Amino acid sequence: MDNARTHRDLLAWNEAIILVELIYHVTAAFPKDELFGLTAQLRRAGVSVASNIAEGAARNSSREFAHFLGIACGSLAEVGTQLELAIRLGYLQRAPDVWAQTNRVRRLVTLLRRSLRTTAS
DSSP: OOOOOOGGGOHHHHHHHHHHHHHHHHHTTSOGGGTTTHHHHHHHHHHHHHHHHHHHHHSSSHHHHHHHHHHHHHHHHHHHHHHHHHHHTTSSOOOHHHHHHHHHHHHHHHHHHHHHHHHHO
C-alpha cells in the first residue's frame, strides 16, 4: 500500500473544498446577468484557494509550498471582498456559513504556512 501523503490529506485543502461548495450554492441565486461577472469571479477565487493548496503540496520544497499558500491567501482575500460586494449589492444576505468557512480556511492556511516556515528554519 502506498503511504505517500497528498493534498487530499490536508485539512486546509478539505476545508477549502467545502468553501467552494458553499460559494457555488450561494452564487446559484445571484442574478443571471452576473453569471459572467461577480458569480464567475467569486467561484474562480474559491476554486483558486483549493487549487493553490493542492499545487503547492505537490511541489518539491517547503518554500514552493509556502509560495502557493501565499497565493491561496490572496484568493481568500478576493473571496472576502467579493462576498462583501455581493452583500452590498443585495445579491446575498449576511451568509454567516460562508464567512465562517472563509475564516476557517484562512486560519488553516496561515497555520500551515507558519509550520512550513518553522520546518524550513
